Structures are given as structure tokens and as C-alpha cells.
Amino acid sequence: MTNTLKATQIGLVQFPGSNCDADCIDAFKRLFQIDLKLVWHEETALPAQLGGLILPGGFSYGDYLRSGALASISPIMQAVKTFAAKGGSVLGICNGFQVLTESHLLPGALLKNASRTFICEYAHLAVASGDSLYHRKLSRKTYKVPIAHGEGRYYIDSEGLKKLEAQGQVLFQYADPEGAHSAATNPNGAVANIAGIVSANGRILGMMPHPERASSELLGSADGRGILEAFIETVG
Amino acid sequence: MNYEVIVELKPEVLDTQGRAIKDALQRLGHHDLKSVKVTKRFVLEIDGKEVDAEKLVQKLAEEHLANSVAETFLTKRL
Numbered sequence: 001m002t003n004t005l006k007a008t009q010i011g012l013v014q015f016p017g018s019n020c021d022a023d024c025i026d027a028f029k030r031l032f033q034i035d036l037k038l039v040w041h042e043e044t045a046l047p048a049q050l051g052g053l054i055l056p057g058g059f060s061y062g063d064y065l066r067s068g069a070l071a072s073i074s075p076i077m078q079a080v081k082t083f084a085a086k087g088g089s090v091l092g093i094c095n096g097f098q099v100l101t102e103s104h105l106l107p108g109a110l111l112k113n114a115s116r117t118f119i120c121e122y123a124h125l126a127v128a129s130g131d132s133l134y135h136r137k138l139s140r141k142t143y144k145v146p147i148a149h150g151e152g153r154y155y156i157d158s159e160g161l162k163k164l165e166a167q168g169q170v171l172f173q174y175a176d177p178e179g180a181h182s183a184a185t186n187p188n189g190a191v192a193n194i195a196g197i198v199s200a201n202g203r204i205l206g207m208m209p210h211p212e213r214a215s216s217e218l219l220g221s222a223d224g225r226g227i228l229e230a231f232i233e234t235v236g
Numbered sequence: 237m238n239y240e241v242i243v244e245l246k247p248e249v250l251d252t253q254g255r256a257i258k259d260a261l262q263r264l265g266h267h268d269l270k271s272v273k274v275t276k277r278f279v280l281e282i283d284g285k286e287v288d289a290e291k292l293v294q295k296l297a298e299e300h301l302a303n304s305v306a307e308t309f310l311t312k313r314l
Contacts, residue, residue, distance in 0.1 A: 066303055073300070102303070109305040111245075112252045155249060155306050189250065 010052040010235060012036040013080065015071045020057030020093065020210065027215040031225055032232065041074040052089040052235035053080065055096030057148075057210060067110060067151045068098030077103055089234040090204045094149055097196070097206035106197060106206045107164065108156035110149075114189025118150040122221065123187060123209055125195055126175035130168030132202030137230040141179045143172075143223040145209040147187060147195075152208040154190035154197075161191055172196035172207055203234055237282050238314040239293040243302045244275040276301075279314070286313075 010028065014021050021038075028034040036054065037047045046053065061070035071077070077099075084090050084105050092100040100106040113119055124142040127135060156164065164170050172195040174188075175181040181193045188208075196207030211224030245251045251273055258272040278301055282289040293311050302309040 065301070069300065069303070101305070107305075109303050111249065111306060114250055114252060116252045116256050157248075157305075 009047065009050050010034055010036055010054065010232070011039050011047055011050050012054040012056060013039045013041060013076055014056070015041045015058070015060035015074060015095075015099075017060040017062055018056050018058035018095070020095075020212065023210070023212045024054055024056050024093075027212040027224070027228065031215055031228065034232075039076060041071065041076045044075050044079060046076075046079050046083055050083070050088070052091065052231065053083060055080075055090065055092040055099050056212075057094030057096060060095055060099065063151070066098075066102065068095060068100075068102040071095075071099045072102035081105065084199075084204055087201060087203055089231065091231045092204070092206040093210055093212065094147075094152070094208055097208055098151070100204065100206040105204055106199060107160055108154055108191075108194075108197070110151050110208070111153045111155050112151050113149070113153050113187075115187075118148075119152070119187050120148040121146065121187070123147045123195065124175050124177050124179075124185070125172040125209060126179040126181055128168075128170040128173055130171065130198070132168065132171070132198050133234050134171050134198055134202065134205060134230050135168065137233060138171075138226060140223075140226065142175055142177055143211075143214075143227060144177070144221045145211055145214045145224050145227070146221070147209045148213075149188070149208055152190070153188045154194040154208070156191055164197060165192075167200055169197050169200065170194055171198050171205065172209070205231065205234075237284075237286065237289050239280045239282060239289065240312045240314050241278040241280065241293065241297045241301050241309055242275050242312075243278070243297070243307050243309045244273060245307055249306045
């Protein structure tokens with residue numbers, strides 16, 4: 001696997017206000033010896049031979065208008081949409097997930113937490129049923145990954161939720177360590193405890209929790225590694 | 237020409253800010269206060285013909301100023 005990983009070209013888009021870009025760079029270098037290709041948001045083209053792309057966490061454009069709204073119309077986003085339309089793999093983490101919904105690359109919206117507070121804590125993610133590569137690859141009962149957001153309450157209307165569930169697009173749900181989910185294990189009031197979803201083609205993943213921050217046992221959890229590996233496997 | 241765009245959350249979407257403000261004001265003893273809704277107001281200054289300006293305001297509101305997943309909007313010429 002290591003050789004394939006080394007040959008893989010993965011990019012990371014930096015917006016003004018991105019602040020988890022360094023965490024991603026570190027995690028991919030340390031865990032997989034992959035040097036992420038950095039792309040500034042003002043560029044209009046992605047590096048050639050790119051297989052995968054990361055939209056990192058942070059507060060792009062200071063969350064002005066709505067989280068992710070101004071980033072979604074950054075110059076680079078036209079190229080990101082073209083890349084995604086051609087089946088390219090995209091991983092949006094936290095603010096990156098917000099950018100993906102604002103860009104209509106994933107359905108739904110991320111709203112202010114129901115608790116009205118910024119939440120920074122570990123969450124246990126259960127893998128929902130579905131047939132995407134992520135669903136197949138992520139075989140553990142739960143993944144312990146931190147969340148750090150004020151606007152992470154996933155919202156979609158009931159019709160949209162039915163469609164997501166029917167198409168197997170729900171990937172992660174906030175749960176207890178055993179994988180059971182209920183209102184008690186929902187930190188932010190997200191519809192159906194949703195923490196992460198994939199696109200209909202399974203290649204675009206948006207998630208509020210930070211797998212790149214769960215990449216070392218020393219820092220509390222290395223469960224994010226499996227999630228990042230699954231992303232790398234979707235890169236082709 | 238100036239146009240106003242008011243954006244608000246759909247009624248079925250929890251307005252956390254409105255709820256927090258209502259709760260705090262009720263704690264002051266204003267028990268007749270039943271709810272508070274927080275909206276966003278944008279004022280856009282547009283150059284051009286009236287009909288084009290209205291179209292532009294509508295387009296900007298629909299595509300950018302409001303997120304149709306969770307919000308609705310109203311536009312008005314000032």
C-alpha cells in the first residue's frame with residue numbers, strides 16, 4: 001500500500017482563514033509519507049495528475065455571510081467543481097464540509113449548534129449503512145474523533161434525509177462508544193445525528209469531525225488514520 | 237438604486253440566536269414576549285436599469301445571500 005500512497009497526488013486548498021491545513025499536512029506526512037500539494041484559493045487551476053483534494057477546517061473568510069459561503073465562490077472552486085464532476089475524490093473537513101454544502105457538491109447545510117455553544121470534544125462516530133468505498137472500508141464499530149465547531153448542526157429537510165438514507169449517503173453518525181445513537185449522543189442537534197455524508201458517487205466526503213486531529217495515540221486517539229486511509233483509497 | 241434583502245431561517249429551522257435572546261428577555265420579566273426571530277438585512281446599491289437591477293438583486297439573493305436549504309428571503313426596492 002505504501003508505494004501506491006507515495007505515488008498518489010493529493011492537493012489541499014488553503015483559503016484565507018483556513019487553520020487546520022497544517023494539521024492535515026502533518027498527518028499525511030507522518031502517517032503516509034505523502035506531501036500534500038498546496039493550492040491557494042486565488043488559483044484557477046488544480047495541479048495536473050491530482051487524484052484527491054482536501055478542503056481543510058478553519059474559518060474561511062471569517063465565516064462571513066455563512067460558514068463556507070464566500071469560500072464556495074473563491075476562484076479555485078470552479079476547478080474544484082470540475083474536478084468533482086469528473087469523479088475526483090474530495091474530502092471536506094469541518095469548514096471544508098461547510099464549503100462543500102455551500103458549493104452544492106453535497107446536499108444540506110451546517111447551522112449553528114442547537115446548544116448555542118462552540119463544542120470542542122471527542123465524538124464517537126458510528127458508520128451508517130451504505131455501499132460506498134468508505135462504508136466498506138470503515139469496518140470498526142466506532143471511530144473516536146474530535147469535533148471543534150460552532151456551526152456543525154447538519155440540516156436537511158425530511159425529504160432530503162429520506163433520499164440520503166435510501167441512497168446510502170449517510171456515512172457517520174454521532175453515537176456512544178458502542179455505536180448506538182440517540183438524542184443523548186447528538187452533540188449539536190444534527191438531523192439524524194449526522195456527522196458526515198458522502199456524495200451519490202461515493203467520492204466526495206464531508207464531515208464535521210477532524211480525522212487529521214486523531215492521528216496520534218499520544219494526543220488521545222489515532223482513529224482518524226483509518227478514515228484518512230479510506231480517503232486515500234478512493235483516490236485513483 | 238438601493239434594494240433591501242431580508243434573509244431569515246425557515247420556520248421549521250431552530251433559530252438559536254432568536255431563542256437565546258427571547259429566553260434572556262423573558263428572564264427580565266417580559267412574560268408577554270412570546271418569540272424573537274433574528275433576520276439578516278442586506279442593502280445593495282445597484283447601477284443600471286430598474287428591471288435589470290431587480291433581476292440582479294433576485295439572483296444574488298437566491299444564489300448567495302440566502303441558502304435555500306434553510307433560509308427564505310424577501311427583496312424590496314428602497
